Amino acid sequence: MLNAPRGDWQSWQPSATLETLRLRAKAIQKIRAFFEGRGVLEVTTPVWLPEVAPERHQTPPVCSGGFLLTSPETCMKRLVAAGSGAIFQMGPAFRQGESGRLHHPEFTMLEWYRPHWGLDQLVDEVTTLIQLVLPVPAIRIMTFQEAFQSFVGADPFQAPLETLAEALNEVLRPGDDRPALVDRLFVQRLEPAIAPLDTVLILTGFPPWEPGMAELNPGPPKVARRFEVFFRGVELANGYQESRDPLELEQRMLTANAARRRDGLNPLPIDRKFLQAMEAGFPSCAGVALGVDRLLMLAFDKEGIDKVMTFQELPGSSSMDRSF
Amino acid sequence: MLTHNQLRQGTRVEIDDLPWIIVDASFVKPGKGQAFTKIKIKNLIDGRVIERTYKSSETVVKASIVDKDMQFLYGDGEFWHFMDPASYEQVAMTKSQVGDVIHWLKEQESYQVTFWKEKPISLTPPPFVILTITQCEPGIKGDTVSGATKPAILQTGATVKVPLFVNEGDRIRVNTKTGEYVERAKG
Numbered sequence: 001m002l003n004a005p006r007g008d009w010q011s012w013q014p015s016a017t018l019e020t021l022r023l024r025a026k027a028i029q030k031i032r033a034f035f036e037g038r039g040v041l042e043v044t045t046p047v048w049l050p051e052v053a054p055e056r057h058q059t060p061p062v063c064s065g066g067f068l069l070t071s072p073e074t075c076m077k078r079l080v081a082a083g084s085g086a087i088f089q090m091g092p093a094f095r096q097g098e099s100g101r102l103h104h105p106e107f108t109m110l111e112w113y114r115p116h117w118g119l120d121q122l123v124d125e126v127t128t129l130i131q132l133v134l135p136v137p138a139i140r141i142m143t144f145q146e147a148f149q150s151f152v153g154a155d156p157f158q159a160p161l162e163t164l165a166e167a168l169n170e171v172l173r174p175g176d177d178r179p180a181l182v183d184r185l186f187v188q189r190l191e192p193a194i195a196p197l198d199t200v201l202i203l204t205g206f207p208p209w210e211p212g213m214a215e216l217n218p219g220p221p222k223v224a225r226r227f228e229v230f231f232r233g234v235e236l237a238n239g240y241q242e243s244r245d246p247l248e249l250e251q252r253m254l255t256a257n258a259a260r261r262r263d264g265l266n267p268l269p270i271d272r273k274f275l276q277a278m279e280a281g282f283p284s285c286a287g288v289a290l291g292v293d294r295l296l297m298l299a300f301d302k303e304g305i306d307k308v309m310t311f312q313e314l315p316g317s318s319s320m321d322r323s324f
Numbered sequence: 325m326l327t328h329n330q331l332r333q334g335t336r337v338e339i340d341d342l343p344w345i346i347v348d349a350s351f352v353k354p355g356k357g358q359a360f361t362k363i364k365i366k367n368l369i370d371g372r373v374i375e376r377t378y379k380s381s382e383t384v385v386k387a388s389i390v391d392k393d394m395q396f397l398y399g400d401g402e403f404w405h406f407m408d409p410a411s412y413e414q415v416a417m418t419k420s421q422v423g424d425v426i427h428w429l430k431e432q433e434s435y436q437v438t439f440w441k442e443k444p445i446s447l448t449p450p451p452f453v454i455l456t457i458t459q460c461e462p463g464i465k466g467d468t469v470s471g472a473t474k475p476a477i478l479q480t481g482a483t484v485k486v487p488l489f490v491n492e493g494d495r496i497r498v499n500t501k502t503g504e505y506v507e508r509a510k511g
Binding site: 100102103173179183184186188263 | 381
């Protein structure tokens with residue numbers, strides 16, 4: 001068991017070996033040198049903020065009337081809007097209640113923004129960076145729709161809901177809608193199917209109902225201009241052609257809050273300074289966030305992210321979602 | 325009712341009107357998607373293994389399952405009869421319910437009978453049983469180290485590999501999980 005408590009007498013010890021932590025330090029240095037060599041400025045933005053960009057399925061831990069951020073996205077975009085040029089940040093990010101082999105409520109995120117870049121350029125850069133740490137022979141790029149058709153055998157955008165349920169070997173359950181079924185197929189069918197591949201798999205053109213802050217491509221099919229990077233079935237990175245439309249972004253945050261209320265979760269205060277920055281003018285930009293612990297887990301051939309992290313602390317209760 | 329974070333390895337649940345045991349449970353979440361608990365479950369009646377995913381708002385019914393230690397009485401070819409030594413209550417199990425445990429069934433021995441909704445559904449043998457060899461080639465004296473084996477037929481009809489020095493009529497201890505010879509029984 002990954003999160004089984006060790007005996008009390010040794011519970012102070014790190015979950016990674018010291019040898020792994022030395023390798024980790026080397027890899028982190030390589031990543032910093034990579035960005036320095038490309039003229040990308042390292043920045044440090046607050047992890048504790050009074051307002052956030054609400055998402056339906058991500059909850060920031062509450063901390064003294066503010067929130068520990070699920071990603072440094074809003075502050076970094078304020079820097080880009082202020083004319084910073086290309087920037088990167090490697091530091092802690094927080095997700096309330098996410099705990100498992102590939103998840104921990106506090107983890108290390110590497111996020112960077114490339115003003116005036118398109119998604120293709122950023123995909124190239126992400127894969128170059130990944131290969132610096134994790135040598136892989138090949139890269140394969142597919143659309144989300146193609147991946148579903150070839151690995152799951154169903155069209156995520158057009159197949160009837162019954163067909164999607166059938167692909168899960170299940171009958172429709174009450175409350176099953178397309179986003180719920182596609183999410184289930186993703187974790188139950190797609191991720192296991194791509195796990196044996198030796199290639200880095202990049203999926204593009206994500207469902208419009210989970211756009212994050214990506215631009216929408218009207219299609220058809222209508223998709224969010226996002227990409228995700230997978231290796232061994234593990235999601236490593238998530239990138240956007242960033243939406244620059246403050247009204248659209250505000251609307252998405254309001255929609256996320258409405259969905260949170262329906263899901264029984266607290267709505268979150270909307271980051272006004274971020275929206276002001278968007279109104280002031282944000283350049284065309286591509287941005288991506290990468291889970292450093294997962295990348296190192298794969299690079300060092302470990303079975304869980306705990307094996308590349310110093311400590312895995314769980315402040316408060318691990319029962320989550322509804323806890324604030 | 326079990327919530328998604330009560331779905332743990334070893335918990336027995338009722339899904340699609342059938343009883344299952346959770347053999348693996350993991351937290352999964354696509355980046356922007358919702359969180360799920362993915363469980364791998366083994367059917368307690370026919371042994372097939374499937375996967376299911378549940379979101380945090382869903383609940384799963386805990387299976388009403390009772391395990392009882394019961395003595396094996398006899399098999400009549402159609403049914404295998406067990407008795408609760410405390411209440412003298414008896415149950416009859418079919419060949420498919422007895423399953424592979426048939427190789428390790430010995431009268432008077434105690435087995436765990438699993439009941440679902442008060443009906444017997446499966447049988448678990450003790451980790452080790454002592455059984456008599458009814459047929460094997462004569463033993464080779466002194467050969468206790470070579471590691472060579474020969475087949476031996478037990479009183480239940482099961483065949484296990486035994487070391488060369490073991491004889492017909494010997495009582496041996498067998499690991500019921502692996503089906504392997506452990507040692508000659510003493511006494």
